[in-house]
Amino acid sequence: MTAETAGQAPQTVDLAAQYESSGVAEVLRELDAELIGLAPVKQRIRETAALLLVDRARRDMGLAQEAPTLHMSFTGNPGTGKTTVAQKMAGLLHRLGYLRKGHLVSVTRDDLVGQYIGHTAPKTKEVLKKAMGGVLFIDEAYYLYKPDNERDYGQEAIEILLQVMENNRDDLVVIMAGYADRMDKFFRANPGFRSRIAHHVEFPDYGDAELAEIAAQMLEAQNYRFDDGGRAALAEYIALRRAQPHFANARSIRNALDRARLRQANRLFESGGGPLDAEALSTISREDIRASRVFGGGLDVDRKDAAE
Amino acid sequence: MRITQGCFSFLPDLDDAQISAQVEYCLENEWAIGIEYTDDPHPRNTYWDMWGNPMFDLRDPKGVMMELDDCRKAHGDKYIRINAFDSTRGFETVRMSFIVNRPDTEPRLHMQRTDFEGRSQKYAWDVRG
Known part of the structure; x- marks a missing residue:
């Protein structure tokens, strides 16, 4: 901005100073502190931020270039932090000046695709209008395309999306998320998306130690502790749950903790003896976790499935 | 004859950047934006046609500008205005309204004066092409 007021382009640029002053450093620090694991994702985000920062410096110096394509795809198993990272991404792009507002609009197929002829286009446009100036996060994007039904209205939504992704590159960033294998299939069937999405970020599964750390962090946020x-x-x-079906990384852990809190409350209630201090009210102990069905071989429905 | 109703109508027509800035102001105040069009600019005509639904949860004026472009494509030869509705309790009304599109040749408002009982006069206006 100072370049414009001075009426001439700056001769040099201090990237480190820009890194701090633009607020990017702050977002990346938050990312490091709040998100456990996900090293490759953080690396990709740092690279993207560096690229955008350099791009901006080049623009300030008057080195001509067109706006970069920022649409992304996040692939990974459920509960690996895709939505959380998308939120951070919106903040990051806003601070770098690539998004005017920096809000996140999270949608799924239901929000984009209509139920009868002529219903899809207005619905998709409505969502796009809301997302202008921010990030449109399409969760489980592969559901938009149903190859087995040629009259499916998803195709219409895809066409509108493609058009807006191309024409309104300055106005919004589209992030598509989903399981890796199904997203690959989706991109193969819709080559238009692959060429319009510049950044493919893969989210790895969490390790056992990382999940334990996440659990501790979640509990701390709710003023509990182990x-x-x-x-x-x-x-x-964690080790047992991972081997059972429908394992959803951090989301499974969150649910497990919710149930552990329930059991803890019940245990305190039934033990009933004498006054309890804050310590007792906020401690999750062994029996609260050991009572889980996971230790007995999983959910009933899963056992039945396995037997068949 | 230049029709003057709503905000800014005595100023030169707003260009798109200026309209966008005004919409931005409306959105900052959390007003809902509606686009309406008509071919009858008579001041007593309160029934303009709505272009789509009012837009309640936008964050950025670009969404409004997209709709406005569509509306201009369909009704470029008519009057189009943007209304900003304030839903705050106590207001619950349009807080701001301005014309964003006019036909190339605007109609004229013609005044008809009629003599009436006891030398009194009645005035009426109608829109003439």
């Missing part, structure tokens, strides 16, 4: 027995039981729980 005692030693609880921590050991959770480590065992």
Whole structure:
């Protein structure tokens, strides 16, 4: 901005100073502190941020270039933090000046595709209008395309999306998310998307230690904590739960913790003896976790499935 | 004859960047934007046609400008105005309204004066092409 007021392009640029002053450093620090694991994702985001920062410096110096394509695809298993990272991405792009507002509009197929002829286009446009100036996050994007039904209205939504992704590159960034294999199939069937999406980011599964760390962080956010027995039981729980079906990384852990809190409340209630201090009210211990069905071989429905 | 109703109508026509800036102001105030068009600019004509639904949860004026472009494509030879509706309790009304499109040749408002009982006079206006 100072370049414009001075009426001439600056001769040099201090990237480190820009990095701090634009607020990018702050977002990346937040990212590091709040998100456990995900090293390759953080690396990709850092690279993208560096590219955009350099691009901006080049523009300030008057080195001609066109606006970069920022549409992205996030692939990874459920519960690996795709939505959370998309939120951070919106903030990052806003601070770098590539998005005017920096909000996140999260949608799925239901929000884009209509139920009868002529219903899809207005619905998709409505969503796009809301997302202008921010990030449009399409969760499980591959559901938009249903190859087995040629009269499916998803195709119409895809066409409108492609058009807007091309014509309104300055106005919004589209992030598509989903499982890796199905997203690959989706992109193969819709080559238009592949060429319009510049950044493919893969989200790896969390390791056991990372999940334990995430669990501790989640509990801390709710003013709970583990005692030693609880921590050991959770480590065992994670290893067992991973082997069972419908494992959804951090989301499974969050649900497990919710149920553990329930059991803890019940345990405190039934033990009933005497006054409880804050310590007792906020400690998750071994029996709260050990009571989970995971230790008994999984959910009933899953056992039945396995038997068949 | 230049029709003057709503905000800014005594100023030269707003260009798209200026319209966008005004819409931005409306959105900052959390007003909902509606686009309306008509071929009858008579001041008593309060029934303009709505172009789509009012837009309640936009964050950026670009969404409005897209609709406005569509509306201009379909009704470029008519009057188009943008209304900003404030839903705050106590207001619950249009807080701002301005014309964003006019036909190339605007109709004329013609005044008809009629003598009436006891030398009184009645005035009426109608739109003439």
